[in-house]
Each structure stands twice: as C-alpha cells, then as structure tokens.
Amino acid sequence: MWNFITLDGYFEGNKNWDLDFHETIWGQELENLSLEQLNSADFLVFGRKTYEGMAAYWKTEKGEIAELMNKIPKLIFSRTLKSVDWNNSTLIKENASAEISKLKTQGNREMYVFGSANLSETFINDNLFDEYRIGIAPVILGSGRPLFGKGISRKLALVSTQQLSTGGVILKYTPGEAGN
Amino acid sequence: MRKLIAAINMTLDGFCDHTAMIADEEIHQHYNELLSNAGTLIYGRITYQLMESYWPSVVKNPTGNKPMDEFAVLIDNISKIVFSRTLKNVDWKNTILKKEVIKEEILQLKQSRSQSPVDYGVSKNILVGSPSLIVALTQLDLIDEYQLSVQPTILGRGLPLFKNVKDRVNLKLLKTKTFVCGGVTFYYEPTKK
Numbered sequence: 001m002w003n004f005i006t007l008d009g010y011f012e013g014n015k016n017w018d019l020d021f022h023e024t025i026w027g028q029e030l031e032n033l034s035l036e037q038l039n040s041a042d043f044l045v046f047g048r049k050t051y052e053g054m055a056a057y058w059k060t061e062k063g064e065i066a067e068l069m070n071k072i073p074k075l076i077f078s079r080t081l082k083s084v085d086w087n088n089s090t091l092i093k094e095n096a097s098a099e100i101s102k103l104k105t106q107g108n109r110e111m112y113v114f115g116s117a118n119l120s121e122t123f124i125n126d127n128l129f130d131e132y133r134i135g136i137a138p139v140i141l142g143s144g145r146p147l148f149g150k151g152i153s154r155k156l157a158l159v160s161t162q163q164l165s166t167g168g169v170i171l172k173y174t175p176g177e178a179g180n
Numbered sequence: 181m182r183k184l185i186a187a188i189n190m191t192l193d194g195f196c197d198h199t200a201m202i203a204d205e206e207i208h209q210h211y212n213e214l215l216s217n218a219g220t221l222i223y224g225r226i227t228y229q230l231m232e233s234y235w236p237s238v239v240k241n242p243t244g245n246k247p248m249d250e251f252a253v254l255i256d257n258i259s260k261i262v263f264s265r266t267l268k269n270v271d272w273k274n275t276i277l278k279k280e281v282i283k284e285e286i287l288q289l290k291q292s293r294s295q296s297p298v299d300y301g302v303s304k305n306i307l308v309g310s311p312s313l314i315v316a317l318t319q320l321d322l323i324d325e326y327q328l329s330v331q332p333t334i335l336g337r338g339l340p341l342f343k344n345v346k347d348r349v350n351l352k353l354l355k356t357k358t359f360v361c362g363g364v365t366f367y368y369e370p371t372k373k
Contacts, residue, residue, distance in 0.1 A: 008194040009340075140318075146336075163353065168353075
C-alpha cells in the first residue's frame with residue numbers, strides 16, 4: 001500500500017480528488033521515491049474511483065512519472081465498470097483477493113495499491129498487504145475521508161521512517177503478528 | 181517565554197483512545213524526561229480524572245517498575261491546572277481548577293517563571309495532554325510545539341484527536357524520534373500565519 005494521509009487520517013478532503021494537502025510534502029525527494037517505486041513495480045492496482053481519476057490525469061501528462069504510469073500494467077477491480085481504456089489496463093470484476101493472492105505467487109516484483117480505500121479495505125481484511133507505506137503530511141484537515149474505514153486487528157511493525165525536507169514523513173510498516 | 185507543548189499519543193489514523201496505546205519502559209522514560217522539563221501540566225476533566233484515579237495510588241504503592249514509579253512521582257508533584265465547567269473541586273495535590281480557557285491567562289502563564297525553591301526563576305515548559313484542550317488551544321493559536329506520538333496501530337474508529345478542528349491547520353516538522361516498540365514521535369511547530 002502506498003498512500004499519503006493527514007495527521008487526522010484523511011487521504012482526501014470531503015470531495016473526490018480534493019488532494020490539496022499533497023502540495024505540502026511533494027518535492028524532489030518524493031518524485032525520486034515515486035520513480036523508484038514505479039521502476040520496481042510489475043502491477044499497479046486500483047479500485048474504480050482511483051482508476052477513473054488516475055486515468056483522466058495521467059493519459060495526457062508528460063514526463064518520466066507519466067510515462068511509467070501509462071506504461072506499467074494496471075489491474076482495475078470494479079463490478080460496475082464495463083470497460084477500461086487506459087493503456088495496459090485490465091478490468092477484473094470478481095474475486096479481487098483471490099486474484100491478488102495468485103499474482104503474489106508469480107513474479108518477484110512489487111505490486112502497488114494507490115488510493116483505492118474501498119479495495120484496500122478488502123485487502124486488509126484478507127491480510128494481503130506485505131507492506132504499508134504511508135506518507136504523513138504535516139496537516140490537520142479538520143474533515144475529510146478516512147483512508148482506513150475499519151481498523152487493522154493486528155498491531156503493525158515499524159520498518160523505517162524517512163523524514164522529507166518538505167516536512168512529510170514516510171513510514172513503512174509490515175503487518176505484525178495476528179492477535180497483537 | 182515558556183513553551184506550551186501539546187504532547188499526546190495517537191494511532192496512525194488519528195485516534196487517541198488511551199486503551200489503544202502501548203506504554204513500555206522506553207515510552208515511560210520519554211514522558212519522564214518531558215515531565216522533568218515541564219513546570220505545569222494542563223488537563224481537561226476526562227484526562228484529569230483518568231490520571232487522578234491511577235497515579236496517586238502508584239505513589240502510595242509503587243509497582244516496582246522503575247520508569248513507571250518515577251512517572252507517578254513526577255506527575256504527582258508537578259503543578260496541574262484542570263479546566264472543567266462541571267467539576268466542583270479537585271483533590272489531587274498541586275492541582276487548581278479553572279472553569280474556562282481564557283487566552284490572556286494562558287499568555288500570562290507562558291510569561292511566568294518557576295516559584296519553586298528548587299529551580300526558582302526558570303522558565304519551564306507547559307504541557308497539555310487532553311485532546312479537547314489541545315484542539316481548543318490550537319484554535320486560539322496558543323500551542324508552541326506539538327509532540328504527536330504515533331503508535332503502530334490502526335483503529336478505524338474511536339476518539340478522533342482532532343475532531344473539533346474546523347479549519348485546516350498546517351504544521352512545520354521539526355524532527356522525529358523512533359521507539360523500539362514501533363512508535364514514532366513527530367515534533368511540529370505551528371506555521372506562522
């Protein structure tokens with residue numbers, strides 16, 4: 001999982017794609033990190049809403065990140081979409097967790113889930129994330145949409161913290177032991 | 181001037197339920213240092229009652245856990261202010277009760293110096309550790325530093341620390357401190373308006 005949240009746990013404001021707070025942490029370091037991640041990815045995984053926003057944005061963008069975003073194979077999980085037209089995207093309608101479990105056994109590169117709070121909830125329930133990589137913005141939003149609609153029953157294990165010069169902090173966690 | 185520091189534990193998703201927090205030796209040691217450098221503790225009713233129901237009894241009957249017993253003595257001795265409209269009186273030693281937060285009074289408190297013979301005249305920090313007061317003092321632009329200790333836990337629901345924040349608040353990151361248990365303390369100061 002790769003996401004940015006505010007100190008009050010929101011990944012966006014009260015409207016879809018209200019991501020103004022990203023400006024507080026974006027910069028060269030995050031750009032480098034994004035490139036590094038995209039270069040290590042064999043799949044990007046999205047739910048419907050995130051897919052729609054990402055596709056609309058990246059299709060016409062230029063630059064190294066845009067090229068990678070457009071090129072890397074993408075899996076879109078949605079029961080309602082009829083088709084997907086973003087380059088290298090595959091629509092999957094059912095059994096998201098089974099599909100991801102299967103893919104995890106194949107290949108040795110990384111799969112990233114960006115945004116996609118609803119889909120992430122399914123993956124959290126089925127304990128499919130191997131790592132939670134969360135960027136904390138130095139912002140209290142007051143209201144917005146929480147990234148984690150439900151809790152995670154297991155305590156996480158902190159792997160690393162990385163302080164960005166912009167004031168963001170990237171925290172990496174792995175799922176801890178069950179029942180902790 | 182004395183710094184007003186908001187110091188509190190929270191989960192990664194912004195909840196502050198105390199039952200979700202870990203307090204191992206290292207964490208207690210951290211809070212002991214914080215308390216040693218503070219001259220005043222500010223509480224709202226709920227946090228005050230929670231603390232008052234526990235720590236004085238540890239002073240009377242130490243647990244044998246050294247950092248915890250030290251914490252008990254520190255919190256027992258420090259000067260405390262409780263803000264509550266409903267409490268009639270407070271029994272805990274070195275505690276005074278106030279009905280409401282008045283900006284001028286807090287500003288005066290920040291200017292004051294220690295009256296204790298041990299460190300007479302020193303400007304020691306003021307700590308606030310109650311969610312509702314942290315928000316109220318934030319809205320009044322009175323907090324000088326935030327020390328948010330993020331625990332490696334995602335609750336999904338609970339008591340949101342910043343529930344009553346109305347407008348977006350931007351902070352400036354000073355540093356982070358990482359604990360063995362997986363907690364990370366974020367040090368912030370408010371951005372100048």
